[in-house]
Amino acid sequence: MSGIAEVARRAGVSKATASRALTGHGYVAPDTRARVEQAAHELGYVASSSASSLVTGRTHTVALVVPRVGRWYFGEIIEGIERSLMQLGYDLTLYVAEPDSRDRDRLYRHFLARKRFDGVIAVALEPDDSDLERLVGFAKPTVCIGNELPGVVTLGIDNVAIGRMITQHLLALGHTRIAFLGATPNDDPPARDVDDRESGYVQAMRAANLEPTVHAAALTITDGYAAATPVLADTDSRPTAIVGACDEVAIGAIIAAQRLGIAVPSQLSVIGVDGHDYAEMFALTTVEQDPCNQGERAVAMLMSMIDGAPVVGRTTAPARMVMRASTTTPAPTPA
Amino acid sequence: MSGIAEVARRAGVSKATASRALTGHGYVAPDTRARVEQAAHELGYVASSSASSLVTGRTHTVALVVPRVGRWYFGEIIEGIERSLMQLGYDLTLYVAEPDSRDRDRLYRHFLARKRFDGVIAVALEPDDSDLERLVGFAKPTVCIGNELPGVVTLGIDNVAIGRMITQHLLALGHTRIAFLGATPNDDPPARDVDDRESGYVQAMRAANLEPTVHAAALTITDGYAAATPVLADTDSRPTAIVGACDEVAIGAIIAAQRLGIAVPSQLSVIGVDGHDYAEMFALTTVEQDPCNQGERAVAMLMSMIDGAPVVGRTTAPARMVMRASTTTPAPTPA
Numbered sequence: 001m002s003g004i005a006e007v008a009r010r011a012g013v014s015k016a017t018a019s020r021a022l023t024g025h026g027y028v029a030p031d032t033r034a035r036v037e038q039a040a041h042e043l044g045y046v047a048s049s050s051a052s053s054l055v056t057g058r059t060h061t062v063a064l065v066v067p068r069v070g071r072w073y074f075g076e077i078i079e080g081i082e083r084s085l086m087q088l089g090y091d092l093t094l095y096v097a098e099p100d101s102r103d104r105d106r107l108y109r110h111f112l113a114r115k116r117f118d119g120v121i122a123v124a125l126e127p128d129d130s131d132l133e134r135l136v137g138f139a140k141p142t143v144c145i146g147n148e149l150p151g152v153v154t155l156g157i158d159n160v161a162i163g164r165m166i167t168q169h170l171l172a173l174g175h176t177r178i179a180f181l182g183a184t185p186n187d188d189p190p191a192r193d194v195d196d197r198e199s200g201y202v203q204a205m206r207a208a209n210l211e212p213t214v215h216a217a218a219l220t221i222t223d224g225y226a227a228a229t230p231v232l233a234d235t236d237s238r239p240t241a242i243v244g245a246c247d248e249v250a251i252g253a254i255i256a257a258q259r260l261g262i263a264v265p266s267q268l269s270v271i272g273v274d275g276h277d278y279a280e281m282f283a284l285t286t287v288e289q290d291p292c293n294q295g296e297r298a299v300a301m302l303m304s305m306i307d308g309a310p311v312v313g314r315t316t317a318p319a320r321m322v323m324r325a326s327t328t329t330p331a332p333t334p335a
Numbered sequence: 336m337s338g339i340a341e342v343a344r345r346a347g348v349s350k351a352t353a354s355r356a357l358t359g360h361g362y363v364a365p366d367t368r369a370r371v372e373q374a375a376h377e378l379g380y381v382a383s384s385s386a387s388s389l390v391t392g393r394t395h396t397v398a399l400v401v402p403r404v405g406r407w408y409f410g411e412i413i414e415g416i417e418r419s420l421m422q423l424g425y426d427l428t429l430y431v432a433e434p435d436s437r438d439r440d441r442l443y444r445h446f447l448a449r450k451r452f453d454g455v456i457a458v459a460l461e462p463d464d465s466d467l468e469r470l471v472g473f474a475k476p477t478v479c480i481g482n483e484l485p486g487v488v489t490l491g492i493d494n495v496a497i498g499r500m501i502t503q504h505l506l507a508l509g510h511t512r513i514a515f516l517g518a519t520p521n522d523d524p525p526a527r528d529v530d531d532r533e534s535g536y537v538q539a540m541r542a543a544n545l546e547p548t549v550h551a552a553a554l555t556i557t558d559g560y561a562a563a564t565p566v567l568a569d570t571d572s573r574p575t576a577i578v579g580a581c582d583e584v585a586i587g588a589i590i591a592a593q594r595l596g597i598a599v600p601s602q603l604s605v606i607g608v609d610g611h612d613y614a615e616m617f618a619l620t621t622v623e624q625d626p627c628n629q630g631e632r633a634v635a636m637l638m639s640m641i642d643g644a645p646v647v648g649r650t651t652a653p654a655r656m657v658m659r660a661s662t663t664t665p666a667p668t669p670a
Contacts, residue, residue, distance in 0.1 A: 022445075037445060061428075069413045070612075075405035082404075082431040086438055089445065093396075094429040096417040103421055110357075110372060110424060222616050255616065258593065277405075281557050281590065 010039035022089070030087075061091040062302065063117040065107065065131075067098050067124055071219065072248070072276050073291050077123055077145060080295025088303065093117060099129060099189045108134045115140065119302045121295075125149060126192055141305035143298045145291075147192040148314050153305070155298050155315045157289045159193050159273075162319055163200020166243055166271045166287060169321070171208050173329050175241040175269060178205065178213075181228060181253055182245025185216040194219065194245045197273060201243050213239065217249050221278075224252020232260050232268070240330040241269040247276035247286055254282050254326065265328040275322065283325035289317060345374035357424065365422070396426040397637065398452040400442065400466075402433050402459055406554065407583070407611050408626050412458055412480060415630025423638065428452060434464060434524045443469045450475065454637045456630075460484060461527055476640035478633045480626075482527040483649050488640070490633050490650045492624045494528050494608075497654055498535020501578055501606045501622060504656070506543050508664050510576040510604060513540065513548075516563060516588055517580025520551040529554070529580045532608060536578050548574065552584050556613075559587020567595050567603070575665040576604040582611035582621055589617050589661065600663040610657065618660035624652060 008018035013032060021028040021036035028036070062085055066074050078094070085092050095111060097103035108131070112120070119141035125131055127149050135142055136151055144154045170178050180201045184191045198214060205212040217227035224244065232238055232253070244250025250272030257268050264270055272279065275288025294317050301311050343353035348367060356363040356371035363371070397420055401409050413429070420427050430446060432438035443466065447455070454476035460466055462484050470477055471486055479489045505513050515536045519526045533549060540547040552562035559579065567573055567588070579585025585607030592603050599605055607614065610623030629652050636646050 037441065040444075069404065069417075070407065070410040072405065075410060078404045078429070079431055082429060083438070086430070086432070086441065086446070091428050091446065091451065092430075093426050094413070094417060095421070095427075096414055097421070103418070106372070106421065109375075111421070111426065116426065221613060225616055278556060281560055 006043055007036060007040045010043065011036045058118050058306075059091075059116055060089060061093055061117045062299070063093045063095060063112060063120045065095045065097070065112075065120065065122040067096070069096055073246075073274065074123065076291035077295040077298075080292035081121060081299055082295075083292075084296045084299035088299070090118075099124075099126060099131065104131065112138060118306050119143070121145065121298050121302060124191070124193070125152075126190055128190075141302055143302045143305070143311075145294050145298050147196070153301060153311050153313060153315075155294055155301065155317055156193070157317050157319045159196030160200040160203070162273055162287050163197035163243070164204045165200070165321065166273065167201045167204035169285075170241040170243065170269060170271060170327065171204065171210075173241075173269065173327060175330050176208075176210055177239040177330075178210070178241045178243060179231060179239040180212065180214045180243045180245070181217055181224065181231070182219060182249035183214045183216045185218060188218065191219075197243075197245055217245070217252070219246050219248055221248045221252045221255070224249030225256045226252070228253035228256035229260070232256055232262055238262075239268075241327070242271070244270060244272040247272035247274035247279050247284060250284055250286070250326075251276070251278055251282050254284065265326050267331055269327040269330070271327050279322075280324070285322065285324045285327040287319050287321050289319045293317075341378055342371060342375045345378060346371045393453050393641075394426075394451055395424060396428055396452045397634070398428045398430060398447060398455045400430045400432070400447075400455065400457040402431070404431055408581075408609065409458065411626035412630040412633075415627035416456060416634055417630075418627075419631045419634035423634070425453075434459075434461060434466065439466065447473060453641050454478070456480065456633050456637060459526070459528070460487075461525055463525075476637055478637045478640070478646075480629050480633050482531070488636060488646050488648060488650075490629055490636065490652055491528070492652050492654045494531030495535040495538070497608055497622050498532035498578070499539045500535070500656065501608065502536045502539035504620075505576045505578065505604060505606060505662065506539065506545075508576075508604065508662060510665050511543075511545055512574040512665075513545070513576045513578060514566060514574040515547065515549045515578045515580070516552055516559065516566070517554060517584035518549045518551045520553060523553065526554075532578075532580055552580070552587070554581050554583055556583045556587045556590070559584030560591045561587070563588035563591035564595070567591055567597055573597075574603075576606070576662070579605060579607040582607035582609040582614050582619060585619055585621070585661075586611070586613055586617050589619065600661050602666055604662040604665070606662050614657075615659070620657065620659045620662040622654050622656050624654045628652075 004018055008015045018036050021033045082092050095107050097107050122144045124146045125144050144152050146156045148154050183198050184194055202212045217223045242253050250270050253270050254264050257264050262268050272284050272286040279286050305311050339353055343350045353371050356368045417427050430442050432442050457479045459481045460479050479487050481491045483489050518533055519529055537547045552558045577588050585605050588605050589599050592599050597603050607619050607621040614621050640646050
């Protein structure tokens with residue numbers, strides 16, 4: 001079997017560079033990495049991860065904790081993280097468990113406790129989760145995507161500001177009967193990101209001397225549809241505009257309106273948050289975030305921490321409003 | 336630090352049982368496992384995976400290869416696999432790479448070549464993928480979810496039979512102008528599951544002496560919508576029924592019909608395949624499969640193989656037709 005020296009010679013690089021390229025430890029230009037990998041492949045050389053782990057104490061593995069996979073937001077984050085890690089030669093160990101669940105508990109006690117990772121990325125933790133304390137207790141580099149959390153490096157959008165912004169957009173168009181759809185249902189675990197968007201909505205409504213109206217819905221198109229239907233069916237109290245807690249809920253409201261024969265936007269304006277794949281198809285005005293890019297940035301931040309560099313506590317991820325056809329001025333009230 | 340003997344004593348089980356419960360190697364009743372884990376937790380005992388790996392040669396890790404995360408089908412499979420592995424004390428290493436991509440190539444050369452896993456589950460491989468040969472070359476237990484593949488243990492639904500069945504349903508209702516929507520676009524990599532559904536459709540049409548009409552679309556709601564719009568807008572050639580290659584495409588067709596003012600089902604019947612989360616909201620008649628359960632079954636099959644038991648080459652996963660309101664008899668042709 002060939003050694004690293006032969007791989008380096010064939011690729012025309014130093015042994016140190018060849019080693020960096022194959023272990024994913026430290027920076028190597030993409031072209032150089034490709035050349036080294038090609039040389040290693042031709043020579044049948046495979047870096048022995050257990051041997052290199054014994055020397056470096058590194059596992060070249062990142063653990064990722066998500067509450068679920070099936071929502072657009074989580075899927076995008078997972079793809080962004082996995083793509084970045086693949087470029088760096090790192091493995092991704094995926095743990096899926098809802099907050100406060102028995103599986104989440106086992107995850108900390110049994111899986112993460114084995115510490116078979118160099119760092120952790122956790123998505124959508126809550127500030128008062130017992131998770132947080134346990135995670136910090138592992139004393140491994142940790143980045144959380146989502147809300148700001150005490151004592152942890154976090155990355156995410158400013159949900160309060162966004163909730164305020166989308167409500168102000170509807171106020172500026174002349175709406176006064178604006179409802180928020182997608183508050184966390186009572187039986188569900190708390191969700192700070194949605195609570196923050198709701199807070200932004202409430203702030204904007206109060207600042208305009210209007211009474212906020214909040215309806216609960218889980219964050220899916222189906223639940224948004226189910227929750228919007230009775231709200232829109234009641235002709236006496238029907239709002240002229242809906243702030244969706246996320247695009248899925250907003251799209252559910254648009255589908256409910258279509259079923260009830262309520263025209264969007266002439267009879268009902270709808271706005272969301274996310275930049276979901278389906279937003280364009282439903283002509284949804286929304287605030288786009290880029291969770292795939294957040295995953296990539298989280299990996300970059302985590303790698304800095306693994307390499308011992310300081311990382312700032314909170315990074316606000318960019319978001320931008322995209323105007324489409326689902327919002328307009330309210331229809332004149334019948335006299 | 337406490338040893339396994341103390342854990343076993345505290346949990347009231349044998350050392351062998353305690354070890355099985357903590358390593359995930361071999362069967363332990365869920366209650367017993369919980370008791371052993373509780374005892375281990377109270378005593379601060381963590382199974383040393385590297386020590387146990389040195390003895391058993393096992394990594395207690397399963398590698399999962401998927402083309403992407405963001406589609407419902409893949410998300411469900413990932414959740415089913417992860418849930419099962421968590422119960423067994425196994426880690427899941429996730430690899431996301433499109434077939435025939437540079438990432439897929441790196442995946443085999445660099446990541447899987449390290450063999451940091453006891454077995455592999457791969458989803459949606461094609462029979463002529465070079466992947467397949469490489470995967471078999473690792474000589475590790477392997478289960479593929481999707482089509483039948485030469486020389487590999489596979490699990491999946493019978494796509495030809497399902498394509499035939501949904502077409503026959505529309506024929507039995509009296510439709511003759513039935514189009515298939517969702518054939519693989521020319522630029523996309525081949526997809527045997529969709530090709531098989533299309534074959535079933537073509538067989539059923541030919542058996543009824545009808546000419547098949549096939550339209551390409553990628554397997555998303557957005558692409559189904561975009562592909563259906565021109566097909567439905569042409570009043571001369573418009574079909575009275577659409578067979579969607581999957582529920583996403585079928586839902587895209589329903590949304591396109593709504594936009595064009597074509598009533599479903601009185602003017603257009605639509606049928607799909609999958610049992611997507613949104614099928615009920617769109618009242619879609621479909622054939623349900625359960626990819627989450629397929630993930631769980633794939634894990635069970637893989638564990639048997641890891642334990643040296645023989646596993647049958649092809650397992651057909653169950654699927655059942657669910658009638659909803661999107662299909663009915665065709666409207667009488669104007670005289």
